[in-house]
Amino acid sequence: MTLHSALNDVKRSQGDPRRFPGERRSTTGLFSGLDERLVHVAPDGSVRDYSYPLSGLVGIERSRFGIELDGSMHWLEGGEQRYVDETAVVETVHDVGDRTLRQYDVTVGALHLTHFELEGDGADADDSGGTLYACLGFAPEGRVERTGQLRHDDTVEIYHDRERDYVTASTALEIDGQVPPYFEELLDGEPIELPRSDGDGRYEETRLSPIATAEIELTGAQPSTTVATLLTDADGSSRSDALEQVRTGAADHGDRESILEAGRTQVQTRLPDVAGATGGRVDGIVEDLRTLSLLRASNGARIAGPEFDPFFRYSGGYGYTWFRDDAEIAGFLLAADREADLGLEAWHRQSARFYVETQLEDGTWPHRVWAHNGEIAPGWANGRLEGDSAGTDYQADQSASVATFLATYLRVVDDADDEVREALLAALDGLDATLADDGLPERVQNAWENMTGRFTHTAATYLEAYAAIARAPIAAEYRERAAENARIVYDAIDRLWVPDRACYALRLDGDDLDERLDGSTFALASAHAEYAALEDTTIDDERIERLVSHLETTLEGLYRDPDGPIEGLARFEDDPWRVKEQAEPKVWTVTTAWGAHAAAEFGDLLAARDHEAADAFDEWATALLALVEPGGTLRGDGEYLPEQFFDDGTPDSATPLGWPHALRLTTAIALEATERDADPVASESAEGTVPLRE
Template sequence: MGVVPDDTMNLHSALNDVKRSRGDSRRFPGERRSTAGLFSGLDDRLVHVAPDGSVRDYSYPLSGLVGIEQSRFGLELEGGDGDDVDWLEGGEQRYVGDTAVVETTHQLDVGTLVQYDVTIGRLHLTHFELELEHELERERKRENADDDRAHPSIHACLGFAPEGRVGRTGQLRHDDAVEIYHDRERDFVAASTPLEVDGQIPPNFEELLDDEPVELPRPDADGRYEETSLSPIAMLEVALTGERPSATIATLLTGPTDGDRPDALERVRAGVADHADRTAVLEAGRSQARQRFQGADGESDESALGGTVHDLRPLCLLRGPNGSRIAGPEFDPFFRYSGGYGYTWFRDDAEIAAFLLAADRRADLGLEEWHRRSAQFYVETQLEDGTWPHRVWPHNGEIAPGWAHGRLEAGTDGVDYQADQTASVAAYLATYLRLVDDEDDDVRSALVAALDGLDDTLGDDGLPERVQNAWENMTGRFTHTAATYLEAYAAIARAPIDDERRERAADRAREVYEGLDLLWAPDRECYGLRLDDGDLDDRLDGSTFALASAHLEYDAVADLDVDENRLSRLVSHFETAIDGLYRDPDGPIEGLARFEDDPWRVRDQGEPKIWTVTTAWGAHAAAELSTLLADHDHDGADEFDDRARGLLALVEPGGTLRRAGEYLPEQLFDDGTADSATPLGWPHALRLATATALEEADRSDVDAAADEPAAQD
């Protein structure tokens, strides 16, 4: 669609959250958090299911459609006038096997209500199944033996936000379905059993300004039909029928290219008809998982993919059909406390793509289509000068709002540019061309242009010019940026392109390798964070962990070699950085901070927060450095292998930094409270790459041990 949605509906929800969260030392008021609950949606619709069973769309970045902004479900045992509804609160949640089917179990006074949610394409299915206590069930059947209409029912209050609107929306009630619409976006609801529909009036100005939040459902509309017909909030009563009372509710999001109204109605009706029972809903989720996760049979609760599914699933949730990924679910729609997360950053995305490629080659995960789509997306979004912009909308690749589009701004000095993003993409494309498809001429052309883009921002001293950093909070000449340039140039020097450019890339790699000496802090025996107007900022920075992969790639280039002095510096740097950033507070967690004196989102906490990105990055870097040291017969290899395994344990499935659904949130407070984007894609990809690397090393050790007696003979 390409139209940024209006924020009026989000504003209503944000104001409610401000009222609920005011004074909470671990919440930033006005956000739409996903730190609790689980997501469904492996295509271009992303739906969050909270522990109370309420569903909410985080779909706009991936599909250009907004969908459900708020919802609530309740159970009425006998149906009727809605005065005796047991509104659902907290439930127990899990994923069903390898799928993205979310199971939420609600323990009620009358029995157990199990809810299954799965998102297939732009269709979301919510299936309810009720198991009453035996005595209550017998009594219900006895009392209603002659009344076919006496069924338990689900009451669903669904607040949609077509194009983000709370005003200027409309409802069309099609007998067995409801349509909420504004202009380009039309959202539909249907059920597998008899359905009754009523409207809800949005909050008025006085209620929005009141001290208390406005809860759904709203009071009765008092017959104000015209207002409920102009509201994005629908109230549904859905009968639970059958021997084991059950029903499925479906919602469908559509845009201007998704067919006309009759076609959409047919699709949503077919959705509930084809998934009217638990078996059909679960099979839909299993079929989807088989298509998205190669090798997953989805036939039992035992994961066919082992621990990898706990990383592949969130990475697929965040991924659009064109292969691009959002950094994380958009939890701060007004950018009150952050710069937003529902975009594709080329740094994060290309790093994830590279880690997935490495993991796939080690563990045969069947992700060839993922790699191909990533490469094609980078080709399509490259700028004319060979670089990549700050961030784009994943659903169409168009430039998204940002503060680092300096290469697009005429007459600027170029400082507002994140050069590491271009370097990360270039490194991936070079590796893709070498390992996956050396006949892809589009990728080859993009890589050649990227080499020019890198050269254009490389200083005469071998360091990238002054730019923004990976954390997007300062400018300078960064160790991390230099490391990404070193890796990109080395990868290009190994790629199947013409000899002249390969030699040029190797020469540039030598220049950066030597230029890194300018960033060495002899007093701390580590590489500093940046050069700032010629002065060395020697703070420890987790992004400098990129030095390990960069030097391993450099060492693989013919005629290039990491010398003994550099190996000693790398050992010293990583010992200093890992130990210096490590935090073990009085709480349930431990791990690595982002950089020294990091003040971001700490609230009243005195120390920097622990980040899953830097913890997983530290594990990956330690494993890479161990490999590099072993290749040079350096006696520090075992030390860093141990460090890698120790850090990896913190982000492994079941590790102390994991949260619901085995998600890795971006950050955690010292008391273990998750914060910011959840799940975040980058640490999941790092975790997967590190785990497969260490497993491969273990297999090599076993093979070597098995061969040893034969060698002695």
């Protein structure tokens, strides 16, 4: 997002009770792109890139499409959108006068294709179908200044230095440029809309502009055309090769069927074949895997969500790979794959390789990195890199989550991977170095990244990591060391118990317990399930009763059912973030899905002990899962899970957010497996599936 676009949004959004001015939202519309680019298609048909974190290339900053029919100009506005079948092809249907314009968008590699097809009376072989107007503003390397255009007959190239962006079409077109906004216009109170004036003959200024325009013929028996854009790096592609690629891309995808076939082929190569994996028993698998793939770079790393706040005006940004989110997603996908045979082994292997390559010398992982190359990204929690011996500016739970995944990967995927084994042993050293003498992790930053202390959540991730390492195929001395530290952390967690509220604290802050309820403490369920799987280890009855009380108290205390269309779980008590004029904390999809997962997992643990509370937790899991399942009240366009919702149902923040999608997927599969195990007939059809914690 450039400053020009941010200022435009400020002008449009100032005073809106549900918008934070200057952001680049994706709470409406759908994304296309399962490979190098991530392209958003808004309901008005405009497209823009969110590709930089995944490819290192910026691409389309903003755009607008219109069609001239019978002398009348129709700029496209709100249309109806859907994904075509199980692909990432986005269909947008526009009403233009008494005609219908269908738009299909698909992103294949670095090539994005937008196909338009006109339907209705008068759209026949004798009718040219009118003229499509395309106005696209690019920002090569994030620049709107010091850019230029090269006009290659039927193709325009927008460039700054390294990045080169190309536009062409499958039918005849005329290309021009537009003068960028002047300073006075940027300061004016009204937003600057595309398209702008034609430049009043200022030839040189239209050539020094990132804004390209094209008048494109709609031709054929079914009047249509395809607009193609291509992003390239000067170091990786010659100009002649790029021109050939974008022209061929447009020509080869000049009709609807070729666009749809490209989408089907893309799914076959980028997504596992899950159509029959669960026998149709679990809804939403395709939707969740498609969403997670949209956020996934070619090396397997995932961004948290599309970047909506690149100026860090209201957040620290989202278009990065956090090792917390990524490793948790990787672990949930591994669990789901083990249960339902989703064919995700290539994903697991890529995740393991990425963690090996990004591990720091001390065995920990940094705050966040760029997905496309694993290099350190802007952040505020890199104390281990900066030599902060106290470790406060470090999010220790991230390293613990990676360690848990690597240990499980070695145990259930590839026990012969020596590089992963070495990384796991180094991670054990990193955990030990940040474990205090009292058995709790040192003072660090929390999962929500808004405070420091000694957190229940961090302790839970350490317990799970140590227990997972103790079960990994590594030398006995390391397994014994990890098992001993797991027992130490298990005992130390009692220091965080709050008798008056019968729950575990959010954190220990100095000598004081912060007694607020915190959704991240749902991690205690997974931690104790992993701990229970250790040999010669039992969870004592007192701990079980405390966990029952804690989870019941937290689920009930964070549950919100405001006077509106949504309900779910808040992040933590008195959470003030991004509430605007709203008095109460917002509902979060992460905590709602996490609560469902924790209830399901802890319910299984209780059922194995014939505990009377098991059924109640199963009911919690089912009820919360329904909120985030396809068709649930916390689902948005494209069945996306936005990070947050205002009480009136307005989605906010990163959309879609990867973490809750992975949580929802594995929880749905786990609950279905539990129901199947209770049904002998269903169990016979699922013979051969193996639970994660066997």
